[in-house]
Amino acid sequence: MGKPRVIYWFRTDLRLHDSPALKAALEPDPAVLWPIFTWDPHYVYRTKGGVNRWQYLLDCQNDLSKSINKLNPKSKLFVLREAPQTLFPKLFKAWNVTHLVFEKDTDSYARERDQAIADIAQKAGVEIVTRYGRTLWDSDEVVAKNGGKPTMSITQLQTAGHKIGEIPRPIAAPEHLPDPGEMPVNFDQEPPNAQPDLNAAHRGKDDKTYNSIAGPKGDFAIETLEELGFVAATTPHRGGETLAQKKLDCIIADEKYAATFQKPKTSPAAFEPQSTTLLSPFLHFGALSPRLFYWRVQDLVSRYKGASSPPESLTGQLLFRDMYFAAAAAIGPAFTQTLNNPYIRFIPWNLPSKDESGTEVGINAISGEYHVDSAQAEHWFQRWKVGVTGFPWIDALMRQLREEGWIHHLGRHSLACFLTRGGCYVHWERGADVFEELLLDHEPACNAGNWQWLSCTAFFSQYYRCYSPVVFGQKWDKSGALIRRWVPELKDLDEKFVYEPWKASKGALGKAGVKIEGDGLGERKKGTYPEPMFDFGERREICIAAMKKAYQVGLHGDDERVKNGTWRELFEDDDSEVQGVGVGHDDEHADDAEHETHKGKGKREAKQGPMDRHLVKKQKTES
Numbered sequence: 001m002g003k004p005r006v007i008y009w010f011r012t013d014l015r016l017h018d019s020p021a022l023k024a025a026l027e028p029d030p031a032v033l034w035p036i037f038t039w040d041p042h043y044v045y046r047t048k049g050g051v052n053r054w055q056y057l058l059d060c061q062n063d064l065s066k067s068i069n070k071l072n073p074k075s076k077l078f079v080l081r082e083a084p085q086t087l088f089p090k091l092f093k094a095w096n097v098t099h100l101v102f103e104k105d106t107d108s109y110a111r112e113r114d115q116a117i118a119d120i121a122q123k124a125g126v127e128i129v130t131r132y133g134r135t136l137w138d139s140d141e142v143v144a145k146n147g148g149k150p151t152m153s154i155t156q157l158q159t160a161g162h163k164i165g166e167i168p169r170p171i172a173a174p175e176h177l178p179d180p181g182e183m184p185v186n187f188d189q190e191p192p193n194a195q196p197d198l199n200a201a202h203r204g205k206d207d208k209t210y211n212s213i214a215g216p217k218g219d220f221a222i223e224t225l226e227e228l229g230f231v232a233a234t235t236p237h238r239g240g241e242t243l244a245q246k247k248l249d250c251i252i253a254d255e256k257y258a259a260t261f262q263k264p265k266t267s268p269a270a271f272e273p274q275s276t277t278l279l280s281p282f283l284h285f286g287a288l289s290p291r292l293f294y295w296r297v298q299d300l301v302s303r304y305k306g307a308s309s310p311p312e313s314l315t316g317q318l319l320f321r322d323m324y325f326a327a328a329a330a331i332g333p334a335f336t337q338t339l340n341n342p343y344i345r346f347i348p349w350n351l352p353s354k355d356e357s358g359t360e361v362g363i364n365a366i367s368g369e370y371h372v373d374s375a376q377a378e379h380w381f382q383r384w385k386v387g388v389t390g391f392p393w394i395d396a397l398m399r400q401l402r403e404e405g406w407i408h409h410l411g412r413h414s415l416a417c418f419l420t421r422g423g424c425y426v427h428w429e430r431g432a433d434v435f436e437e438l439l440l441d442h443e444p445a446c447n448a449g450n451w452q453w454l455s456c457t458a459f460f461s462q463y464y465r466c467y468s469p470v471v472f473g474q475k476w477d478k479s480g481a482l483i484r485r486w487v488p489e490l491k492d493l494d495e496k497f498v499y500e501p502w503k504a505s506k507g508a509l510g511k512a513g514v515k516i517e518g519d520g521l522g523e524r525k526k527g528t529y530p531e532p533m534f535d536f537g538e539r540r541e542i543c544i545a546a547m548k549k550a551y552q553v554g555l556h557g558d559d560e561r562v563k564n565g566t567w568r569e570l571f572e573d574d575d576s577e578v579q580g581v582g583v584g585h586d587d588e589h590a591d592d593a594e595h596e597t598h599k600g601k602g603k604r605e606a607k608q609g610p611m612d613r614h615l616v617k618k619q620k621t622e623s
């Protein structure tokens with residue numbers, strides 16, 4: 001038998017260092033090795049991603065390609081524009097492949113896809129080799145050691161990890177790579193189904209992603225934003241393994257910072273530089289190995305007097321990451337939604353996903369489709385989404401997220417708490433959906449898991465602890481520097497009012513050149529900042545009462561009553577916040593509320609749930 005002819009399939013591991021899968025690909029001394037990336041339509045059209053994240057991915061690919069090329073000038077990252085499920089059967093034949101090697105991915109879509117690829121490979125007589133490398137421990141092994149259950153606390157993760165054994169030490173990058181073999185693509189390219197395109201809003205130009213299998217010049221080049229039809233990115237954050245390693249070097253060189261890091265003491269208001277590492281997008285794309293990060297910190301901590309420890313330390317942060325990955329690996333597709341998820345509390349939030357009402361049961365609740373059961377909640381959601389809530393702390397964070405794709409963890413806390421149990425009482429899936437689009441580091445497991453934590457539906461239950469959009473920000477940033485940076489309308493406002501501009505006198509506002517008016521949606525008059533959406537103190541009380549009731553009722557996402565809508569009977573006569581009655585199998589008009597927002601009063605009022613009665617209360621604002 002001749003030497004192996006190996007395709008190395010890059011996916012979640014856009015790096016050369018500490019790659020157990022790449023090591024496994026090189027071990028049998030292959031005759032040829034093709035480093036490839038397949039442009040999977042699932043991510044192009046069915047996963048929400050803003051331009052900033054696409055730019056970051058392309059950065060990582062370009063950097064990786066250069067590094068491969070340095071090791072072997074005949075090689076680079078070869079990008080093929082077709083779905084892996086239809087591409088591989090043709091490639092296996094055309095390139096006479098013996099092995100397909102890749103890093104294991106436990107995300108639910110990836111599992112399904114990889115199983116399909118494994119079946120195809122088996123039929124073609126191609127051997128599949130996989131290794132984990134995306135987390136500290138193999139998430140499936142963690143689940144097995146946790147009794148087959150999801151890790152719902154850091155202690156469970158640590159106990160399971162302890163049973164597996166020490167986190168493996170990182171391995172070095174290869175020093176050379178074999179030549180790629182011939183790469184004929186004399187077969188038909190299968191066009192993808194481009195509809196629905198969840199990223200259509202970002203495509204300012206024609207989508208040429210799949211115009212030809214090997215790219216416009218036929219040289220398997222990395223795609224460009226131009227090819228994808230996207231407009232320019234706005235983020236200043238750039239990706240790539242080279243940059244990731246440089247950044248990690250700098251972090252470790254500041255020994256005191258890295259060894260004594262305590263997450264709760266880092267400021268969400270710090271920018272240029274931010275107070276945490278900002279390594280998450282590198283970890284997301286696999287441009288940085290979590291084990292390298294872990295061991296560089298751990299080795300420092302072992303010799304540093306007075307070092308911090310998990311969960312607050314830097315290594316503790318990586319443990320949280322592993323916790324969410326293992327929880328998602330155990331629960332599967334239901335992890336990112338309420339429906340069918342036995343570990344998530346059912347809370348009758350407003351704006352529930354369509355699936356959740358039982359009308360379209362499926363695995364993908366967060367498709368973006370939701371019921372507008374309350375015109376008021378929809379209005380608040382729209383204002384939250386674009387950063388015009390009238391609460392400067394919230395708006396600053398949302399605008400930073402939109403432009404840069406990254407905000408501090410406690411900033412994410414503020415936004416998530418405000419949208420769900422600490423203000424709007426809107427379903428956490430709506431917020432997760434927006435974060436999916438905007439975050440550079442969007443990770444299905446970490447995003448959904450953290451939203452569950454913040455909304456007190458899983459992982460965390462102290463729903464009476466709310467983040468004030470005023471006091472919490474002031475604690476970190478009295479003068480409002482973050483607000484002045486991201487909400488320039490308020491940049492000259494006196495420190496006394498910068499978190500609560502509605503309290504400023506006409507004189508103070510006039511001096512700052514700003515008027516408080518409107519809801520901020522649509523065209524906004526220059527020199528104006530919106531009125532606050534509601535009285536926060538009042539909303540907090542309403543939300544806490546509603547959470548208390550939902551906790552007492554005690555339903556979870558897999559309860560039959562959640563699926564068939566009879567949960568509502570358990571909330572009857574309840575005067576606290578509850579999902580509008582318009583949601584259910586029999587209500588084909590639930591979405592009409594969206595239009596009625598603009599019409600004002602209408603027949604919708606007759607359908608309103610108890611929550612809406614609270615919303616008409618006059619806001620306590622001072623002018």
Ligand SMILES: Cc1cc2nc3c(=O)[nH]c(=O)nc-3n(C[C@H](O)[C@H](O)[C@H](O)COP(=O)(O)OP(=O)(O)OC[C@H]3O[C@@H](n4cnc5c(N)ncnc54)[C@H](O)[C@@H]3O)c2cc1C
Nearest residue numbers: 276277278279280317318321409412441442443446447450
């Ligand atoms: C609502 C919400 C949504 C979130 N969505 C994501 C997401 O999609 N992807 C994501 O990676 N993180 C997510 N996080 C977690 C966390 O906010 C980010 O990982 C962190 O802010 C990234 O910044 P950093 O690299 O400077 O973190 P650092 O504080 O420097 O931490 C180092 C690394 O540890 C990991 N980490 C830290 N905190 C967490 C955490 N709570 N959960 C999981 N991993 C953590 C990250 O990989 C991070 O890079 C979310 C948090 C919230 C509250």
